[in-house]
Amino acid sequence: MGFDDGEPVFADKGHDHAQCKARAISGAEAICLSLDLRLTDLRRQVLEIIWSSHKPIGAYDILESLSAQRGRVAPPTVYRALDFLVSHGIVHRIETLNAFVGCREPGPDHDGQFLICSDCGVAAELNDPQMMAAVVRSIRHAGFQPVRQTIEVSGLCPECLEQSRGE
Ligand SMILES: [Zn+2]
Numbered sequence: 001m002g003f004d005d006g007e008p009v010f011a012d013k014g015h016d017h018a019q020c021k022a023r024a025i026s027g028a029e030a031i032c033l034s035l036d037l038r039l040t041d042l043r044r045q046v047l048e049i050i051w052s053s054h055k056p057i058g059a060y061d062i063l064e065s066l067s068a069q070r071g072r073v074a075p076p077t078v079y080r081a082l083d084f085l086v087s088h089g090i091v092h093r094i095e096t097l098n099a100f101v102g103c104r105e106p107g108p109d110h111d112g113q114f115l116i117c118s119d120c121g122v123a124a125e126l127n128d129p130q131m132m133a134a135v136v137r138s139i140r141h142a143g144f145q146p147v148r149q150t151i152e153v154s155g156l157c158p159e160c161l162e163q164s165r166g167e
């Protein structure tokens with residue numbers, strides 16, 4: 001369960017986030033290179049803004065940060081960059097929050113399972129093909145044809161859980 005990089009599902013507060021960000025961006029570069037796509041300056045900037053934390057960020061906040069960096073940016077420009085990043089599995093869209101979060105192991109064809117903390121707002125991605133297979137099996141059993149199958153679970157992350165217990 002989880003990714004094979006040995007990292008915990010939820011990074012602890014003191015972790016070196018610059019490293020998360022650098023790893024994600026080099027992963028995105030590798031994907032673009034292998035697919036002969038361009039990670040333009042704009043796409044990279046959007047990706048960096050999304051990776052400023054593990055909290056999903058909405059398109060409007062991305063637009064604001066980007067405009068602070070480059071001067072006024074038109075919303076469709078941001079939406080196009082987001083479409084690009086989402087369609088290549090570099091960024092995930094969290095439907096329940098209408099927000100975007102970076103993928104820690106970017107790549108095509110993976111369905112995310114997201115654990116979203118309702119207290120601090122952090123989202124962590126699981127990569128559990130067995131869970132997905134079980135879900136799809138029961139869905140098909142109902143005679144339903146799934147198209148997009150992202151699982152989003154809200155709750156408390158380990159740190160917020162610990163804090164709520166300590167109170
Ligand atoms: Zn991090």
Ligand SMILES: [Zn+2]
Pocket residue numbers: 089092103104105106110112125
């Ligand atoms: Zn992912």
Ligand SMILES: [Zn+2]
Pocket residue numbers: 117118119120121122156157158159160161
């Ligand atoms: Zn939390």
